[in-house]
Amino acid sequence: MTDDNDTTGHADSPALTRRATLAAAVGTPALLGLAAGSYEVAARTTDDEDFETPLLCPLADGQSSLEGDRTALSADPRLLSAYDLSEGQQVRVERRDDEFAAYTIVEERPEDPTDIIRAADVTRCRLDLEEATPPAPGDVECPSPDQNCSLADDEFEVTLSTTIPNPDLSESQAREQGELIERLDERGTDRIFLAPHGGAVQPWTDDQAEYAAELTASTCWRTKGWGPDGGNAFRRWHVPTMELSPESYPELETIADTEYDLAVDCSGVCDAGVLVGGTADRDLRETVRDSINDALPRCAIEAELEDDGTSDRMLVNRLGEESIYLSQSYDSRRAYWEEVAHGLAAALSDDVEPPEQDPPCDRGNAPSETPPEDRGNAPSETPPEDRGNAPSETPPNGRGNSE
Template identity: 30%
Template sequence: MSEKEGYLGDRTTEQRYSRRRIVAGAGGIVGAGILGAGVQTQIVRSQEAPPSGTDTDVYAEGCEDVDHWELTLEEANEDWSARADPSLYCSVPCSLTDTDNVAIGQQVRIGNGTGEFENAVYTVASEHETDETLWLTASGLDRIDASDSETVTLGSSAIHPSYNTRQGGELNDEYVEYLVNGDDGGDGNDVVVLAPHGGYIEYGTDFQAERVAESIGATGWICSGFNAGGGGFDRWHTYSTEIHRRSFPELDSLLEQEFEWGVAFHGYSNGEILVGGTADESDKAIVVEAIEDLLPDQTVTVVERDATEYTGANPENVLNDLAPIGQTIQIEQPTDVRESDWSVVADGVVDALETIRG
């Protein structure tokens, strides 16, 4: 999902596939160093007892070097009206941005250890002068069942630093980032394949990215999120146009490389498969035909680059950061396709790439 706005995700799918959390985090996290002389923002360290009613461990056990801070929530007057959904954003103290602990635009993790979501991912939309407060809108507070003046923990990493596989994310009810490197004997080492919303955020897309990467010897970048009882989308989703490199270390490393082609798999709630991206119409038509050959009863449609939704053509889309404008393809798919025919669509994309790349 990239420029899509206001989409709430496939909650029934998430509920159907989510599994019981079987590993509970109990270890502490060592906080960052002092933010600077005179700064009053509190820094929590593992040996310090947290304030009553809070849980400083927003990443579960085993993460001794993750920066985190305890802050007091304040309901924001800002509605961040330029954003698709104000519940996904926060404002942090200038003491964090001035010392480069947190940057405007990056994703962070916020939680109080209670409620349906123990913590969730937010994007930093702005900064403010009050050192000890963290601003969320009313809907942003509701995401983690928090209230004004409550103490919560802000963590500097969106993904869990200790897990680097889909299985690790699923077994621990977590949000993970990992790379898939295809067979060295393949001819696709100049292709990058993305699934920014895998797991139960947009089910099936991570399987697709892995299948394509392994089939052609490409590099796959995948994020997968899970939440027991459903709600993976609401807890972990970040718009593709806002994914920040400092929040995802594996992505950061890939952005130093040069890829010739990029493909991204996404899910949405409409009934047809959409083929977008910045590629020429003729190239996108090849993708459409390849998928239709394998799924003759499924409607597959090209999305024009100037369409208002689902285009994948925004220059700020992470797909278009990794591969050149004019050589990116984005696939949007309905729920039933991602559940039943995810591998077929992936194979169609493999066939199309072989034709396009000669």
């Protein structure tokens, strides 16, 4: 695996002096009766200019809001200033050459020493990729947070970089090195397709955004991320879209002030199916749903409306006056990513030929408790148009397991 220092260069890290070492007369941790972790804290200087290797520590009292949030960090304002960072931006945190991940600064908190960073157990465990087991195929969407790793009770030194997507890599190089890249096709239109979690983070979402944008001659922005040895891309690169800062994604920043008439987010969801949400009016969302269903093969799962993806904080709603938030399970994308993208494009552009509609699926002549002519009155647990309350990988109104 290529050394990440070779790919990022850490060119954006401050040119800072190395940390002063203790004099030999001070003695060893064992002689002082200190645990290794406590000794490391005690040995650190309080030099405000020494931020080369901050210390990643557990949360302090009063930080319960960060518990369970696997991307959230707090840091001293002076440390952030040294890296030209501010609250709300992403930062790359690296423990070793091949153990790094993207995080979000959610709290500026004075510390002493000033180079302390704090995060929950589950957040620090994202850097324990050496011992992490890659998820099985089909489980890449919603890996369970790990808060019992070897790093859960430790504090340890890290390095920081403001580089999130690597600007110098091709797609094949990024795949090989477990890196993240971003791509922008600016076509000067009033419509944009997004895939904030492409590559192996939420597979095929970037393919969908690219394909639909090409069919409709629309602008397209997407990221493509991979993990070490082909696994754990979600664990390394997934940042909820409500937290994505354009300042941390240079290509995205170039279009961040553009207000598109319509923004479309191709995303993943833990639950089965294809769900059409967003802030667009119901008529448009129904048109998208029906067009996708026309594109899907006979007997496939059907797209449904979803009352999700409406938060003003979500990237798709920051960019678009109206939005379509398309969330799909891993299995749906694996089987039908192209059909769904075609149906989506056909619903939004008259220049795209609509897909041919298959006849309804006949699942056989098995007897039914309700005669066919009376089936319309059979109670339904959840009408398709009301299934917006199903839990998703991205709850729009909160932190945590968001998209």
